[in-house]
Amino acid sequence: MxxxxxxxxxxxxxxxxxxxxxxxxxxxxxxxxxxxxxxxxxxxxxxxxxxxxxxxxxxxxxSYRACFKAQLPEFFIGRLTKPGDVVFDPFMGRGTTPVQAALMGRQAFGNDVNPLSLLLCRPRLRPITIDAVSAALHSVDWSAGEVKREDLLAFYHPETLRKLEALRLWIAERAPLGSEDVDPVADWIRMVAINRLSGHSPGFFSGRSMPPNQAVSIKAQLKINEKLGVSPPERDVAGVILKKSRTLLKNGCAPSQVRSSLHAGAAWAVPGIPDASVDLTVTSPPFLDIVQYAADNWLRCWFAGIEPDAVAIDMxxxxxxxxxxxxxxxxxxxxxxxxxxxxxxxxxxxxxxxxxxxxxxxxxxxxxxxxxxxxxxxxxxxxxxxxxxxxxxxxxxxxxxxxxxxxxx
Known part of the structure; x- marks a missing residue:
């Protein structure tokens, strides 16, 4: 001490x-x-x-279930730190605290036991341009994908699902899971795609489904389709990603000089962060047993190549x-x-x-x-x-x- x-x-x-x-x-x-x-x-x-x-x-x-608004960390970051200070969140979820810290010129540190969190946060801490996203999407071989899981046709038109599989292949080559050495544009595109997998409007890859922060089961989606009397329509995968990217970047991106340090592991053991190095922690832990994170994120885990049952989220x-x-x-x-x-x-x-x-x-x-x-x-x-x-x-x-x-x- x-x-x-x-x-x-x-x-x-x-x-x-x-x-x-x-x-x-x-x-x-x-x-x-x-x-x-x-x-x-x-x-x-x-x-x-x-x-x-x-x-x-x-x-x-x-979108991410059970996340707080950015105004919460902004309130404390603005009053309890100065530019260059280290701000940390051991339960970062979608990364609201680290991202807000970066926008305010602080060093953005974060951790979450779910590796999906890193995929949602890391791309938004790096400078990105819409032109780079557009050029990268044009380089994807959209004909390379094959339908490997027919049960996912409950959510997607066959051609949409083939394109999603092609995109997964393209991302795996440029931003392999578990690697820090990733193409930032591919990392960004994966983040946006994860956020567009299922929803209730044409701005998502799926047919009409639940809101994007809570993917329903295959069985539940089939019931939705039956009730509505519809099949999933074909979507323009690249167009959906580009549209969402424009929305995300309309106010700009994080400053290029911001330093970040993100970790995947238990909140009570973050050995990658040195002693006495953090100025402010703003966080919100899981609340008892009220949120089923693995069940909510199963579709996102599929796209990212994460095995949900291997993520040790305590209840x-x-x-x-x-x-x-x-x-x-x-x-x-x-x-x-x-x-x-x-x-x-x-x-x-x-x-x-x-x-x-x-x-x-x-x-x-x-x-x-x-x-x-x-x-x-x-x-x-x-x-x-x-x-x-x-x-x-x-x-x-x-x-x-x-x-x-x-x-x-």
């Missing part, structure tokens, strides 16, 4: 006090922060950000197991965070507010070298404080972002 001088301790106390004072005084959307205390935990309740505040950067528009079915997992993650955060660095640990509401996960995170941090600063509740709908504690007050409201704030001693 790092030994701090009295001067350092005073500096860190001053910086955290300054941030908390800013949170308490926040009134950008017309109301002051409500400061409350529940079971010894300070709560700061306000509308700190909103999706309507302004549209997030277009490059974030990659924590009890509060005790989940708290133990968070404790292990925070132990690793204590190793990689510099003294004075921060953790913004976002949790949602589980079981209609009956489980307040921030209290479990608070407990998990006990005894570790962190100052527990409080819990921010980003509350866009509720008008009564009691709603934040899972209490009905005449209206159900909406779920809130609840962020446990920690500072490394």
């Amino acid at each position: 790092n030994q701090l001088s009295m001067f350092d301790r005073v500096q860190f106390a001053d910086s955290s006090a300054s941030f908390i004072a800013e949170v308490e005084a926040f009134c950008q959307f017309g109301q002051r922060t409500i400061v409350d205390n529940q079971d010894g935990i300070p709560y700061f309740i306000n509308e700190f950000w909103t999706a309507g505040q302004r549209q997030a950067h277009s490059i974030h528009e990659v 924590h079915k009890t509060e005790e197991a989940w708290t133990l997992m968070v404790n292990r993650v925070l132990q690793e955060q204590a190793r990689i965070l510099r003294p004075g660095g921060y953790v913004a640990f976002e949790v949602g509401e589980v079981r209609n507010g009956k489980v307040l996960l921030e209290k479990l995170v608070w407990r998990a941090a006990e005894g570790l070298p962190f100052e527990r600063l409080g819990v921010m509740v980003n509350d866009q709908e509720f008008t009564k404080t009691a709603n934040c504690w899972g209490v009905e007050n005449g209206s159900k409201g909406t779920n809130t972002n609840r962020i446990v704030l920690l500072q490394r001693h």
